[in-house]
Amino acid sequence: MRKIKYKKGRKSQPYSLEYTGIHKSKDSEMQLFTYNDTFFSESDDFVIANLDKKQDPHKNYWLNIHGLNDLELLQEITTHFEIDNFLLSDILNTTKRTKIEEQDEVLFFNIKSILPTENSDNISVEQISFVLKEGVLISFQEKRSDFFTHIRERIRLHTGIVRKKKVDYLLYILLDSIMENFYVTLENEENNLEELINTTKKSADPVILERIEKHRDNFNFLKRSIIPLRDSLYNIKNIKFDNVFNAIEEDNFSFFDRLHQKSLELLEQINSDMGSLESASNFYFSAQSNKMNEIMKTLTIVSAIFIPMTFIVGVYGMNFDNMPELRYQNGYYTVIGIMVFIGVVMLIYFKKRRWF
Template sequence: MRKIRYKKGRKVQPFHLEYTGLHKSHESEMQLFVYNDSDLTEYHKIKVADFDKSIVVGKTNWLNVHGLNDLELVKAVGDYFTIDNFMLADILNTTKRTKLEEQQEVLFFNIKSLLPTEHSDNIQVEQISFLIKDGVLLSFQEKRSDFFIHIRERIRTHSGIVRSKKADYLMYILLDAVMENFYITLEHEEDKVEELINLSKKSDDPIILEKIEKHRDNFNFLKRSIIPLRDSLYDIKSIKDDNVFNVIETENFSFFARLHQKSLELLEQIDADMGALESASNFFFSFQTHKMNEIMKTLTIVSAIFIPLTFIVGVYGMNFENMPELHYSYGYYTVIGIMVLIGITMLFYFKKRRWF
């Protein structure tokens, strides 16, 4: 799990842009969609110098930036759209929590996208930021990914109402796509928890406890990622001031309310899964305790059987001369028979009392 490093975050000053993420080897490039209900134009690997002739006022413009390691490109985009350096710093500083902010007719929203890592218990983290200004939606991704492929296809094929809506609705469906990754991650974690519960009932291998703690950390990380998202979506859902979030059309506030509801469902499910994980931990310790009790019970029974036998051996181990049984020709076999009989009788008694 990636932790927030406070000292590193402090170094990022408003006028000193620094990308703090992990994906520094990915090439930065931009893609632009310009569309309305009747027309679509798509640009690949577009340059900032081409914005003037490509971005069309009155249409929905979606500029997607892949890769944030090219600081000059990010700064050029920010200068073109007159985006405050504070917002650019928040885009590049991936240690920041989810944030919603409106400033100078710019709506800024960043979110953590989480996905499970293949063949590992770790979670992949990528920060995605959105800005809406003057009918243009800008999205910034740390690396090229397939989160929005289906949305691009919906735009290309004129599927649904996306082409008839503006940038605020587009941001809604992009956020919805990112939130789907939470469900994928949560489902993956739930499968792992189910495996751990089954293992905890059968094995006392200490590695099980390590895995339980690892997935508990994952659930806590999921929760910490969703809670600020829930709060931001609640701000949009519950706003009643006409001077706030002007870039979102009134009829589209209900869509963000749906996202808020999804965040609540995710948090409730995480709480339930953490309870299941706690059950796995309890099963593990219960299994260990039960196994230890079984061992102690077996040892106690063996000890109880051998106590009278040890007494008999102790008696005949004393160095007295006048012990009549010592001179009896069948004395040895008689004592051994009595000892065997005592052992069998005690075993039968313990079995009848269901002590084992």
């Protein structure tokens, strides 16, 4: 079973800063989008010193960071935006489960982005974290990827309503894009599952059982990833009523509710697929058992045919002097004929009984 490696996370103290992911060779890069309904600007390879301490309240800021290896840069970001170091340690510690946390005027959300590995039964995992403040959204990715390419294009071309909304809506569409990866991964697993079910009907190769167990681990991993996501999305509803955090507009809570419904749909589909996987596993063992039964039936029929022949051979193999049949001129051919006759009769009898 796939297990999350907590060893490094346990060694890290709450306020210690150490990136625990696998993409340690990726340099940290920043990209800033500044936009509203009538204004847009984009800055690649952005430097945090170029950002004014006070943002324009009429503009939205999306700061996207690729790579989590430059701790000095990340601390500079958290200091500029007055983000607690405790949240930064959660961003760097990729063993953390999906969660949502509200601190004063900051909403922290981290999520696992999951995609199938090409030409493999494995699943690739990347942790993506978000920090939402009034007018500012900061996203932290372990490496450069194309998860949000279409969202960047929507901002650049002013398509949809993203530039008419605040950054809480941007957070929604970013999370929605990540959740689409769950659907892609689940669809890939379902295709593999269908292939496995068809293969089990044609072959009893032990490799099939290994693949079944591998995909069972994948489904369990997907389930373990979605359950905390479902809980976190449900907890956003509580923010609506606490009257403390105001960075999410009241009209936009319905969008997060849609994400919660998607998480429930994913879990239901995973449970259904795991049932199908269990059926494939049972079918494999049933096929193996039936094959063994056929082998045993064949061996039993062969043994049953040769038992009377063995008896005859055993009788005439005894070393008694007074055995008159031993002196018959055609005794050998007679006994052979009787043995063949018995075998043929038994074969006809077994065939009529449909034992083979």
